Amino acid sequence: MEYRNMLLVASTSLLLAACSQHTFKIPEAQTQHHQANPSDQIVWAINSGGDAYLSSDGIQYQADAIKMASGDASHVVIAKGTILGTQDPNLYLSSRQGETIAYQQPLANGTYSVTLRFAEDQWTQEGKRQFSVWIEGQQRIPVIDVVNDRDGRNMTSYDISVPNVELEDGQLNIDFKAATGKASISAIVVRKPYQVDKDWQLLWQDEFNQDGRVDETKWNYELWAPKRVNEELQRYTDRSENVRQQGGNLIIEARRDFFQGDEYSSARITSAGKGDLLYGRVEVRAKLPDGLGTWPAIWMMPSDFDAYAESCEDPTDEQKLCNSWPNSGEIDILEHVGFDEGRIHSTMHNKAFFWKNFKQRKGALYEPDVTHNFHLYAMEWSPERIDVFIDDTLYFSYINDHQGWQSWPFDKPFHVILNIAVGGGWGGIKGVADDIWPKQMLIDYVRLYQKKSLT
Known part of the structure; x- marks a missing residue:
């Protein structure tokens, strides 16, 4: 507030x-207080378009050297400048962009949450880049417009999570589909449900x-x-x-x-x-x-x-x-x-x-x-x-x-x-x-x- x-x-x-x-x-x-490390629940994290990266909150992102899924039409973009609004600005400098972006990752069946990390590197106005997010064949976020969603700012991080992703076929499918301009993604984190200490x-x-x-x-x-x-x-x-x-x-x-x-x-x-x-x-x-x-x-x-x-x-x-x-x-x-x-x-x-x-x-x-x-x-x-x-x-x-x-x-x-x-x-x-x-x-x-x- x-x-x-x-x-x-x-x-x-x-x-x-x-x-x-x-x-x-x-x-x-x-001050000797400790609590469970939320990083323990992570099953997959990837720095889209970038190298391996260890973030300030203890997440180890793998390099995006994987072969992309069929239907993917993305390419790697490296932003120039400094990304604001994050304790890990370098994580957001690389991205995959395209009319469609498709990730497929083998995972054990179960319930997960997916955190998506974005930063708009090109446009300064809302409405120039809009896309939807599909997970396991279901539209989970109707519209992402990073400039609009991040208080009218570009070159600023925007993170949004999707809860309760049910995986039943041993493969996690995440698709980004452009409506205006090209879709873009800087990093993905997949977690198991958090277990309270x-x-x-x-x-x-x-x-x-x-x-x-x-x-x-x-x-x-x-x-x-x-x-x-x-x-x-x-x-x-x-x-x-x-x-x-x-x-x-x-x-x-x-x-x-x-x-x-x-x-x-x-x-x-x-x-x-x-x-x-x-x-x-x-x-x-x-x-x-x-x-x-x-x-x-x-x-x-x-x-x-x-x-x-x-x-x-x-x-x-x-x-x-x-x-x-x-x-x-x-x-x-x-x-x-x-x-x-x-x-x-x-x-x-x-x-x-x-x-x-x-x-x-x-x-x-x-x-x-x-x-x-x-x-x-x-x-x-x-x-x-x-x-x-x-x-x-x-x-x-x-x-x-x-x-x-x-x-x-x-x-x-x-x-x-x-x-x-x-x-x-x-x-x-x-x-x-x-x-x-x-x-x-x-x-x-x-x-x-x-x-x-x-x-």
């Missing part, structure tokens, strides 16, 4: 102080089993006027119309009801000061809203908002202008925008890499039924890396490069935030429908874990 052109506020710090005598704060983990200890949870208001020993309401951040249109309230526990779920409901004279209302709750976490695993089982103009998010912000602020005006001024964001970091476990239904996003924000310098680090996954069914959105966080999942599919990793707090402010406690925004700088980029409301995000539970050996 990007804080573009943000007016930073002191309310979080004040809230922590006010609530401290009633909080349950999760103990900070020791059994050493996690549950430390904090909310199952939302009691109908009524949320448990205020665990959650805080944020009461904000429209356009406080990101040009969003909603007023955040604590009304039961906007946030409540009902039928075993937390319901966050965005409405077009002109409450207090504002067209849209919604809710945003946080666990700040009541469920803070430094290193561990976060799980949120949720069903997302659909509809043009919806922008739900499951994310985390630092509980000490000013931890890495370098300059502030009067710290008691609610409308102070600081660089607390992005300096102190932000962890977006899940974002979804209604104009691009089925494509979910995870992003890490910090001073070194955020949207204004075009170096933002992020990953996406395409799963059309996220607005129809519950899924488990999870994040595992250690001093060395952050990995983000949907169900048992890893779809984004961010690695500590040990270059200082500017790229790794993730060494302080963070808290969970749940909300639906309406419109705004991203959610409203294609407009806001006025005839779809109300829209709900349903949350079955929120659980925070740390390693048993550290609790």
